[in-house]
Amino acid sequence: DVQLLESGGGLVHPGGSLRLACKASGFTFRFFAMTWVRQAPGKGLEWVSSMTSDEAGDGEFFYADFVKGRFTISRDDSKDTLYLQMDDLRAGDTAVYFCAQLAPTVTTGSAVFWGQGTPVTVSS
Amino acid sequence: SYVLTQPPSVSVAPGQTATMTCGGDNLRGKTVHWYQHRPGQAPILVIHFNTDRPSGIPERFSGSKSGDTATLTITRVEAGDEADYYCQVWDTPTNHRVFGGGTKLTV
Numbered sequence: 001d002v003q004l005l006e007s008g009g010g011l012v013h014p015g016g017s018l019r020l021a022c023k024a025s026g027f028t029f030r031f032f033a034m035t036w037v038r039q040a041p042g043k044g045l046e047w048v049s050s051m052t053s054d055e056a057g058d059g060e061f062f063y064a065d066f067v068k069g070r071f072t073i074s075r076d077d078s079k080d081t082l083y084l085q086m087d088d089l090r091a092g093d094t095a096v097y098f099c100a101q102l103a104p105t106v107t108t109g110s111a112v113f114w115g116q117g118t119p120v121t122v123s124s
Numbered sequence: 125s126y127v128l129t130q131p132p133s134v135s136v137a138p139g140q141t142a143t144m145t146c147g148g149d150n151l152r153g154k155t156v157h158w159y160q161h162r163p164g165q166a167p168i169l170v171i172h173f174n175t176d177r178p179s180g181i182p183e184r185f186s187g188s189k190s191g192d193t194a195t196l197t198i199t200r201v202e203a204g205d206e207a208d209y210y211c212q213v214w215d216t217p218t219n220h221r222v223f224g225g226g227t228k229l230t231v
Binding site: 037100 | 125155157159161165166167168169172178208210214216219222223224225226
């Protein structure tokens with residue numbers, strides 16, 4: 001079975017950093033584009049970032065405007081793991097962060113498989 | 125930035141049909157996906173590529189698109205269908221994945 005397990009969330013002060021991880025299993029991770037989506041308390045789903053598979057050979061990265069250079073998406077195919085490095089965190093980044101597999105493409109593909117999410121709280 | 129507009133809420137009685145819309149500029153030229161999301165759970169893809177139902181999704185769920193409006197229809201609604209439903213597209217001009225604001229389905 002496909003499984004995506006997020007980790008790395010927690011409480012951080014404004015201006016601080018966190019690195020989220022998403023461990024994949026049950027599928028050939030290196031073949032798939034991946035994405036991060038978040039949900040702030042009382043709000044809807046909000047796209048954060050996506051990246052292509054290294055197998056696609058183009059190494060494309062996409063970010064929501066609110067990221068503004070503060071977040072970096074990456075992957076380690078040898079560990080079947082997707083990452084989201086989050087720097088200069090703000091109160092507005094408080095949310096549950098989900099990772100998801102995209103297919104067939106990073107752009108028009110759908111997200112069939114999702115993790116359960118990891119909560120991030122930015123507060124002093 | 126690209127905006128997808130969904131009604132905030134829809135309410136139906138059990139056994140009836142729920143219809144939820146999603147509108148956006150030039151939506152006719154985009155591929156629409158629909159997700160169901162219950163609090164505290166992972167989102168579930170219920171319709172992708174405008175009309176296709178992923179494996180395991182009941183036939184009661186269907187998607188359509190006409191002009192710049194996409195529609196998710198759930199027939200014979202059950203209490204377990206109560207959730208938030210989001211439409212989503214890829215906006216090529218901005219290279220952004222965009223979600224609608226979501227519709228809360230109350231049964």
